[in-house]
Amino acid sequence: MYFLKEIILQLFFGLMPLVMFNIYYRDQPRNYSQKFIVITSMLCLFFSMTFGASAVSGYFYDIRYIIMFFGMIFGGIHTGLILLAEFVLYRLYLGGEGMWVAMAILTVTFPLSILLYRLYERAKRKLIITITAGAFFSFVPIVFVYMYNPQSILDHLVFHIFVVPIQNLLGCWLLISLFNKAVLDKQLFIEYAQNERVKAIGHVAASLVHEVRNPLTAIKGFLTLMRGSRLEPGKTERYIDICMSEIERTEYILSEYLSISKPNSDEQVPSDLQAILHITRDVMNPYANLNNVVLEIESPPEPVWILANPDRMKQVLVNFIKNAVEACADTPHGDGRVALNLQISTRKVTLKISDNGVGMTQEQLNHLGSIYFSTKSSGTGLGMTFSYQAVHTFGGTISVESTQGAGTEFTIKLPLYRKKEQGEPWRSGVHIDIKNKDI
Missing domain, CATH: 3.30.565.10 (Histidine kinase-like ATPase, C-terminal domain)
Known part of the structure; x- marks a missing residue:
């Protein structure tokens, strides 16, 4: 029961970026930013490492590698490097017997994360890369810990064979798959909303054609009168005033239409x-x-x-x-x-x-x-x-x-x-x- 609680807790921390995305961007007409990924991933990494599962004193098993991989996928290599720096500093602060083992594991998992990130970008079946990443991030730490302290693995075999892989495989699949779906749904909504806006503006533009045609017809009529016959100076000035008034009216209609149809800030x-x-x-x-x-x-x-x-x-x-x-x-x-x-x-x-x-x-x-x-x-x-x-x-x-x-x-x-x-x-x-x- 204790291990189940630890798995659920780690999965909760792992899904924090998804929860915060749905809360923060729910009413926003835009999708996530790199800044958002950096902040949420750093928070997620901090909490997961603070409350990491441990069967042996000094050895912590959490979803740190999953979070760094997630940060690379949605925030790029720069985000991954920021998370790497946070992990190193915080792991040094936490200390414990397994600190240097954790650093050694990182020398393998971080380059591996970059390689998997490149493969993920090109892959058509991204789920395979996601599951592969979860598997690697589960077994690489276990192998390193076994090489350094095999007895700690043998004494808690159930924990290392079942809890750690489930935690990482499930966490990687849920976080990356669900977040990717949420991002794609948001992008689809934004595109549809933009198309709806263009459609509405198009209907208004069609009606403006009729509205602008009326003053242009009036101007054309008065200019024809002025060119076709000699008019009294008073009439000529009055016709010019009417034409100028219609031109100003047309300019006003078109400028206000443009103010509405321009991109929203x-x-x-x-x-x-x-x-x-x-x-x-x-x-x-x-x-x-x-x-x-x-x-x-x-x-x-x-x-x-x-x-x-x-x-x-x-x-x-x-x-x-x-x-x-x-x-x-x-x-x-x-x-x-x-x-x-x-x-x-x-x-x-x-x-x-x-x-x-x-x-x-x-x-x-x-x-x-x-x-x-x-x-x-x-x-x-x-x-x-x-x-x-x-x-x-x-x-x-x-x-x-x-x-x-x-x-x-x-x-x-x-x-x-x-x-x-x-x-x-x-x-x-x-x-x-x-x-x-x-x-």
Whole structure:
């Protein structure tokens, strides 16, 4: 029972990078970094060596070699060298009879780790390399200890034949295989989310073509009038003013579209949500007009400050408004309406996005925001997943009420940002409150 506890403890330490990856990068629009691998691997190595299994005083058996191999695979040779330095320094500190045996083992296992790392990079069947690494890291230390102190092996034969190999083989397979799967899944999500964003921006761009064509048609008409006949100076100036006004309107539409379609950054800064909302409304208006939907907005005249990434906030609004417009596109009598209502209270900013579209069922509401769930037959649902994660990152909450056949209302609440001299901004954890009204 004691040995089982030791195996479980070592496996727990070995899976620490996987657990921390799923926690830290859950709401991040990016994958792991080398810095993350270095930090988590160093922590994992420290704990595994501190609480290593031991059948003979001075001899510690843990998953140190597995962690160094893992660090090389996902962080490169530099990460492996950092972990090597940590191991040497900490093993010297721990001391004991088996200290110099551990150093001798390292002279074999570390070059072996580099060789296996190179093979892993090229291999199509990576599982074979992973299992081979676990086997080598199990038996090489046992062979060295046997050469130095054979009696310690013979006196605890069960421990060395079963516990050490199981600990290393299982640890290597679980850590590398599961972490690799988590990384690939995250990368797949990022790529799908980017494709969803490009798709949404493409739909908006199609509607902008119609919107830009109108002022260009007007400009062309007035220029034709000015060239084809002699006009009074007053009329010529008025026509020029109209043309300039239409050109400025076109420039505004295109510049705001470009501000939304540019790549998102990660930095959160004080952002005026009122200005962001109006900019997004102006960009989405052509899309709403194309679908015969009226887009209304109500907001305070003064700036409404939140701590957020403005590019990601714009994308969140694009996703919500686009979904609301599409939900209203098929409403009877062509009376589709999407209302944006921004309110400010003492500590919170509340944005309500409501429509009179098709609404959602209770089952659809229960899965809303989940990866790959969409109420549209051709959708992936990643636009909403991105939006929920972004609002969570900004310290906000999302709630939704929907009546099937009568419309949906999303309520986004975000902490009101205040400058340092006025106090730090308030933040709250994310939750999703779902209500469904049956007719």
